[in-house]
Amino acid sequence: MGSLQIMLEDLFRRLEVDYVFPPRSSSQALSLGAAISPELACLPLKITLGNMIQGLRAGADTIVMMGGWGPCRFGYYSQIQKIVLKRAGYKFKMLTVEPPSRGLSHFTSPFKFLAPGISTRALWNIVRRSFQKGRAVDLIEKACLQNHCYVTEKNKLAQLKKQTLYLIDRAESKNEINEALRVGLKTIDSLKTEDKQPVLKIGIVGEFYLLLEPFVNFDIENYLGSKGVYLERSVYMSDWISPSGKNVVGGHRQKEIEKLADPFLSQWVGGEGQVTIGHTISFAKRDFDGVIHLLPFTCMPELIAQSILPAVQRQYDIPILTLVVDEQTGRAGVVTRLEAFIDLLLARKNEMLLRN
Amino acid sequence: MKVGLPQALLHYKYYHLWETFFNELGVETVLSPASNKQILNAGVKSAPSEICLPVKIFLGHVKALKDVDKIFVPRVVSVEKGAYTCPKILGLPDIVRGTEGLPPVLAPTIDFTKGKIHFAKAIYNLGAQFSSSPLKIFKAYQAGTKALKRHELKKQEDGLSKTGGLKIGIVSHPYNIYDSFISLDLLKKIKKEDVSIQTSESLDKKIIEDETSSLPKELFWTYEKEVVGTALHWLKTGKVDGIIYLLSFACGPDSLAQVLIEDFAQQYQDVPLMSLVIDEHSAEAGLLTRLEAFLDMIKRRKKIESNHRPDGLSANYARGSVQAA
Ligand code: SF4
Ligand code: SF4
Numbered sequence: 001m002g003s004l005q006i007m008l009e010d011l012f013r014r015l016e017v018d019y020v021f022p023p024r025s026s027s028q029a030l031s032l033g034a035a036i037s038p039e040l041a042c043l044p045l046k047i048t049l050g051n052m053i054q055g056l057r058a059g060a061d062t063i064v065m066m067g068g069w070g071p072c073r074f075g076y077y078s079q080i081q082k083i084v085l086k087r088a089g090y091k092f093k094m095l096t097v098e099p100p101s102r103g104l105s106h107f108t109s110p111f112k113f114l115a116p117g118i119s120t121r122a123l124w125n126i127v128r129r130s131f132q133k134g135r136a137v138d139l140i141e142k143a144c145l146q147n148h149c150y151v152t153e154k155n156k157l158a159q160l161k162k163q164t165l166y167l168i169d170r171a172e173s174k175n176e177i178n179e180a181l182r183v184g185l186k187t188i189d190s191l192k193t194e195d196k197q198p199v200l201k202i203g204i205v206g207e208f209y210l211l212l213e214p215f216v217n218f219d220i221e222n223y224l225g226s227k228g229v230y231l232e233r234s235v236y237m238s239d240w241i242s243p244s245g246k247n248v249v250g251g252h253r254q255k256e257i258e259k260l261a262d263p264f265l266s267q268w269v270g271g272e273g274q275v276t277i278g279h280t281i282s283f284a285k286r287d288f289d290g291v292i293h294l295l296p297f298t299c300m301p302e303l304i305a306q307s308i309l310p311a312v313q314r315q316y317d318i319p320i321l322t323l324v325v326d327e328q329t330g331r332a333g334v335v336t337r338l339e340a341f342i343d344l345l346l347a348r349k350n351e352m353l354l355r356n
Numbered sequence: 357m358k359v360g361l362p363q364a365l366l367h368y369k370y371y372h373l374w375e376t377f378f379n380e381l382g383v384e385t386v387l388s389p390a391s392n393k394q395i396l397n398a399g400v401k402s403a404p405s406e407i408c409l410p411v412k413i414f415l416g417h418v419k420a421l422k423d424v425d426k427i428f429v430p431r432v433v434s435v436e437k438g439a440y441t442c443p444k445i446l447g448l449p450d451i452v453r454g455t456e457g458l459p460p461v462l463a464p465t466i467d468f469t470k471g472k473i474h475f476a477k478a479i480y481n482l483g484a485q486f487s488s489s490p491l492k493i494f495k496a497y498q499a500g501t502k503a504l505k506r507h508e509l510k511k512q513e514d515g516l517s518k519t520g521g522l523k524i525g526i527v528s529h530p531y532n533i534y535d536s537f538i539s540l541d542l543l544k545k546i547k548k549e550d551v552s553i554q555t556s557e558s559l560d561k562k563i564i565e566d567e568t569s570s571l572p573k574e575l576f577w578t579y580e581k582e583v584v585g586t587a588l589h590w591l592k593t594g595k596v597d598g599i600i601y602l603l604s605f606a607c608g609p610d611s612l613a614q615v616l617i618e619d620f621a622q623q624y625q626d627v628p629l630m631s632l633v634i635d636e637h638s639a640e641a642g643l644l645t646r647l648e649a650f651l652d653m654i655k656r657r658k659k660i661e662s663n664h665r666p667d668g669l670s671a672n673y674a675r676g677s678v679q680a681a
Contacts, residue, residue, distance in 0.1 A: 040611035040633075070576030071440035073608055079573050080615045087619070096573075102438075103672060264454065267465070269447040270440075298406055300608040304447035306404045311454035324406060 043296035044209035067098040116220035135238040161205030198230035203283030206294030234279035271301030284316035297326035364414040368530035380496035392538035433467035512622030513556020521550035528602035556586035605635035
């Protein structure tokens, strides 16, 4: 995962902690994790468990995992993963970084364990800087995603993205990060060709992990991008961990989401349930041709969204494709459904053009 | 004004409260019929196929309440500070609202993370739709809580008064235990044998709280705390001869609680545990076979234990749990 990895590596470097990053999520990570996971747990638990095993095999003796206070399962992942890994015979220490909403020490103590003697103020400055970096990466990713269909030289865009991410990764100070970001965004913008128009406009909504990890979403963004589709995605890494819900990368602030979703889902239900509904409505209002909803099998917040989306679809007349993913889902099936969806959207678009 | 009460999910926890509350305010309540095949089918039709069985059943009940003015689907976000119910219960009124062709829903928000005043306001606003007298609303609520307390006490006493035969503890959400359609008549099947049944309702709430607060991290789902705390207490104290853990296939909280419970069952092996995973495709015959095997195993074990063999090997002989598929 791009931005998360760059952000965390930056954090550990600044804290002077010796770290290994597990290899990118792959079918190997999935099968390692799934083999010892509780069968009925949601997909992200299984893959991150596989990542942990790979990290331990690469020599790690401590696992750092994020936590949460519910109501979705993610906040309890690390507790369960600890039990399952211990039962499988692994020896390690598990540190869970909890959101600071129930006391700052839940958040700081893992870091203070890793970097003994660090003051809370120093830690805070480091965390802020790393977060800034993560957010900068997100902004580059967003620019590449949303400009993709307007660019003729796709290779150049890919290369430019790589270069910019490298520069952001290397940047130290606040100004250096901002400068790398500014130059990156400007150059990406300059690659756009005037006459290029998107074939279709599709919004992607759904559960955080599935949206962010190309391995589990079958690299859907690249696939659709290669077909000339303009894409927007509802959630970025920094939106997910940002405590304020302001300065979001992916579209709408928390307050706007609540307002948009209110007629259909007036309650925050954990995870991205409300974000999914809010963004679907936003995409519909902004005349997108369709929405793709990605969710892990049995994901609680997204199942609520899935139950409600038909009503949204009825009111706004926007086609929605729901893709439920678990460890058995195959790429071929997903591609077939995507193709059929694109055909449907194209037919609808043509029909509407003829009518007008 | 007729208000429909779906006989599903939290009905099995708070029914006495709400029914009394409404009736005291002069509102007629209509209860949906007991779960049955039609209700399940209606629910299955209007829910995503991956959602848990209890929510599907709930939607079926809502659809069975056609001739009412409003359907009561309280949004029970939280019943104590620091914990939620379950995301699906949080979103339940919206799921119902999104279903076509239903009467409007009456959905007060119960959210104790926002404090007691928020709760009092929610109750007042609910009552104010039927009465202009704050005193009357207050009294209706008081009568409701009294009725609920009476019911809870009775359940507790029922559990304690049971003696004789095997003592089997069932840990699960009340809507799994008491909806005989969901549980495939588990209670009745057990009662046929010489067995007395215990549930978490026979335990003091304090015991459950103590057990779950000993976990490395507190669970943030109240009803899951009841499930885990009860299982833990029985495993540690041996107050029952065996535990049946009944869980729904697609239940989010239970998918993780299962790991906790089974891990504790490995640490405290004196009480055998059987996990039964159910969904709408579960067959009665399969359940019966597993249940019988489990009860037989416990009976054998008890016999051996009461033979008091001095080598101490005997009890181990019958150890282990029957795992449901
Ligand atoms: S959002 Fe869904 S998939 Fe992700 S952790 Fe929560 S329940 Fe699991
Ligand atoms: S606790 Fe489990 S069974 Fe109950 S509503 Fe939530 S997911 Fe469904």
